[in-house]
Amino acid sequence: MDEGIRLSDYGIHTVITGNTSVVPRLKEEGYRVYLACGAFSLGSNRGDESFHARDINGSPQVWFGSGCPNDKRLISSSLEKVSKLCETPDIEGIIIDGARFSSLCSGPRNSFYTCFCGNCEREAERLSFDFEKIKRGAKSLYDKAPDKDAIEEWLRFRSACVTGYLGEFSRIVRSRGLEAGAFLFSPSIAPLVGQNYRDLSPLLDIVSPMVYRAYKQKEGPACLNHELAAAADEFNFVSLRELSDLFGVDLTVFCSPADILSGLSTETAVSECERARDLSTDSRAMPILDLNDSEIKSIISMLRERDFKEISLFLYNKDYISNLL
Numbered sequence: 326m327d328e329g330i331r332l333s334d335y336g337i338h339t340v341i342t343g344n345t346s347v348v349p350r351l352k353e354e355g356y357r358v359y360l361a362c363g364a365f366s367l368g369s370n371r372g373d374e375s376f377h378a379r380d381i382n383g384s385p386q387v388w389f390g391s392g393c394p395n396d397k398r399l400i401s402s403s404l405e406k407v408s409k410l411c412e413t414p415d416i417e418g419i420i421i422d423g424a425r426f427s428s429l430c431s432g433p434r435n436s437f438y439t440c441f442c443g444n445c446e447r448e449a450e451r452l453s454f455d456f457e458k459i460k461r462g463a464k465s466l467y468d469k470a471p472d473k474d475a476i477e478e479w480l481r482f483r484s485a486c487v488t489g490y491l492g493e494f495s496r497i498v499r500s501r502g503l504e505a506g507a508f509l510f511s512p513s514i515a516p517l518v519g520q521n522y523r524d525l526s527p528l529l530d531i532v533s534p535m536v537y538r539a540y541k542q543k544e545g546p547a548c549l550n551h552e553l554a555a556a557a558d559e560f561n562f563v564s565l566r567e568l569s570d571l572f573g574v575d576l577t578v579f580c581s582p583a584d585i586l587s588g589l590s591t592e593t594a595v596s597e598c599e600r601a602r603d604l605s606t607d608s609r610a611m612p613i614l615d616l617n618d619s620e621i622k623s624i625i626s627m628l629r630e631r632d633f634k635e636i637s638l639f640l641y642n643k644d645y646i647s648n649l650l
């Protein structure tokens with residue numbers, strides 16, 4: 326690798342990259358390679374509001390650089406890209422990112438309460454969901470007066486859409502004899518964004534829960550500490566005890582959302598990886614951890630003790646790689 330660093334010296338033998346041009350060199354150096362790409366990325370359509378998700382007030386929202394997960398134009402351009410990536414020689418498979426709806430940390434507050442555009446309304450009808458009820462569910466949460474039944478309908482709809490998309494993705498990748506994988510929200514928070522491990526496992530060869538327990542950057546979409554802190558803040562009408570029961574993570578040890586942001590325990594990280602594996606009986610669980618986590622070595626060793634054979638790291642950086650030593 327560049328900078329005189331050889332990843333194999335750190336026990337790393339597989340590389341996940343979005344850059345197809347580096348594949349030949351990685352193969353020459355003996356690495357296994359997976360390609361990664363985004364699901365609903367807006368790309369050059371970012372300025373065109375017709376691609377954006379719509380919140381409960383009908384306003385356009387961009388989340389994680391992405392648009393409406395039911396926009397047929399975004400879906401087909403994404404699947405065409407996947408199809409093209411599959412033609413890259415010598416790769417093991419494709420791992421998709423962002424196959425979900427917005428989370429609390431993926432954009433402005435209102436971006437979580439999406440998508441209620443015409444595409445989503447038509448998809449709800451096609452899948453026999455009650456769109457008005459779905460909207461009512463999101464609005465009730467937004468207004469901090471939760472209608473539990475309607476919220477569940479909303480989250481089930483999110484999940485049905487994501488599962489439908491990943492089914493298409495998987496069909497394309499597997500038809501080329503490659504492995505289909507996905508970076509998923511950690512199990513405690515996955516239901517919020519429409520990722521249902523049990524439904525997705527039969528579609529995926531590799532399930533990769535993103536278990537970033539103490540992500541230090543200011544923005545942390547998908548990171549456990551950021552998303553759970555945001556949930557404690559946004560859903561402040563329920564107690565931390567109730568939120569702990571909802572997410573299956575003990576938040577009562579924290580005093581405030583800011584306290585949660587400082588990081589979850591290493592035990593919580595390991596338990597999230599085990600939950601992901603338990604829920605994904607048809608797939609290999611390959612947790613992805615934060616390379617810049619000061620406890621990365623101890624988490625890896627706890628996972629190895631629990632027989633996790635594949636562990637992925639986000640993100641290669643010459644300053645962080647020494648955390649593995």
Ligand SMILES: [Zn+2]
Pocket residue numbers: 378379393394395396440441442443444445446
């Ligand atoms: Zn939509």
